[in-house]
Amino acid sequence: MSHRNARLTVHGRRLLVDRVRSGRPVAHVAAEMGISRPTAHKWLRRWHCEGESGLIDRSSRPHRTPHRTTAATEARICRLRQDRKLGPARIGPILGLPTSTVHRVLTRHRLNRLSWLDRPTGTVIRRYERDHPGELIHVDVKKLGRIPDGGGHKVLGRQAGRATRNNVGFDYVHSAVDDHSRLAYSEIHPDEKVATCAGFLTRAAAFFHDQGIPRIERVLTDNAWAYRKGLAWKNALADLGATGKLTRPYRPQTNGKVERFNRTLADEWAYLRPYTSNTERTAALADFLHTYNHHRSHTALGGHPPITRVNNPAGQYT
Template sequence: MFHRNARLTVHGRRLLIDRVRSGRPVAHVAAEMGISRPTAHKWIRRWRSEGESGLIDRSSRPHTTPHRTAAATEAQVCRLRQDRKLGPARLGPILGLPASTVHRILTRHGLNRLAFLDRPTGQVIRRYERGRPGELIHVDVKKLGRIPDGGGHKVLGRQAGRARRSNVGFDYVHSAVDDHSRLAYSEIHGDEKATTCADFLRRAAAFFTASGIDRIERVLTDNAWPYRKSFAWRHALADLGAAAKLTRPYRPQTNGKVERFNRTLLDEWAYLRPYTSNDERTQALADFLHTYNHHRCHTALAGHPPISRVNNPVGQYT
């Protein structure tokens, strides 16, 4: 990344080398390009010793840091952080270190936010990710109140909207998310019965196949009855050649990718704007899914959309 006042980019350095190689004096070329002679000679030396790679910017980080905090002290900072959950302002006086130094140490070891830790044990929470698309699919259902014709409380106000909500019922948003790529598929149904869940899984599998995921190996769900006891769900898994996998009871973190997708679903679709009818909200789901899968930047995928991970799978655990 070049700063805004940089005289030379990589292209400019190549141009400098070309002009000097043509036989022109270094001082004249430097004056033309608005740089000093020492700067010009620096890039010429790098090019002669390293070739084209010498013209690329390097990190300004020093090769050695002799005054860095001792490893034993850093270990003590990390241990106190995990045991006592204290911040830099509290840990600094205990250890005789500036709070800024403690903060740098915690950041270096990934302990600078308490949200990164499991509060009872103090252990760093490890995010898992399967190595290839289709290895594990997360499935879940999100229950949403239906919107009466003419709009609910977000359109009419809380009092008027509450009076119209009686007996409008609920929508059940069934979602499936690929663990590796985060590619998502959702449908809206009027219930979460076993046959509905099973039919949804078959259509989700067809969607993943059309998107480039050839086979679903495992399907992860919570412990709801349709996923544990129903024959329809078992038959659907058998048709796909997939194995069933259940989360531990009362542990939604295990199914976290679809749980996080549900939050995104609410923020960027269901509650994005006031809808005047339930049909209007339902119709907006397709546009949201296309944007999510093909255009929305995903922080867990280095800023790329999920479809890019399907086309170029990369195994990693973060």
């Protein structure tokens, strides 16, 4: 994904190279593409030296950061935070550091919120994630009322929409979220029976495989009958070589990543705008999932989309 302020995408850089190679002046091509001549020459130079790979985005992180806070100082900041529960305004004067520097260090080590820590020990207990993609997949089902043709109360108004609500039934949105990367996959079905859940798991595993997660090790679900007793579900797990895990009864927080995804699903897809039919809402799901996985900034991933966690080593983004 290109930087949000970049004038050219990778496709635009290829167009730049192709137009210059056709014999047109660099200055003319740069002007029509809205970039400066030095920028145009930069991409041409990279293409000449590295070929197609030279047109791909690079990290802007410097090779050296001589004034970065030392590891020993960062360790002292973390120790004061975990042992004495002090904030940046208190730690800064103790160590002779600016408050902003202390806050950045705490954020880097995910200690910036006391609510994430176990108060007696200072151990991070609220934020956790598995070490690599595929180690744990969260699965859940969200129930949504179907939209009658012509729209429901959000289109027609509450009084008129009430008459259209009868006997329209429900959609069951089955979702799977990878614990490490937050990569998500969803399907809409008319029920949450065992065969439906098993088929969804098989297709979800195929999706994750296509995205670069070759194996699923564990699958975490709630205590619905289909997951506890369903033979088809157990067979699907066996075919994948995965282990099924159940949440603690009446404790949905255990499956928190997919529960939070369900909320995003509702806010940014299901109730994003007034749909005039159930078919229209269903058709919009694919675009939402692509945006979520490939373009939407995720706060838990340092503002990067989930796909970057699949394609990059663990811990690169904080």
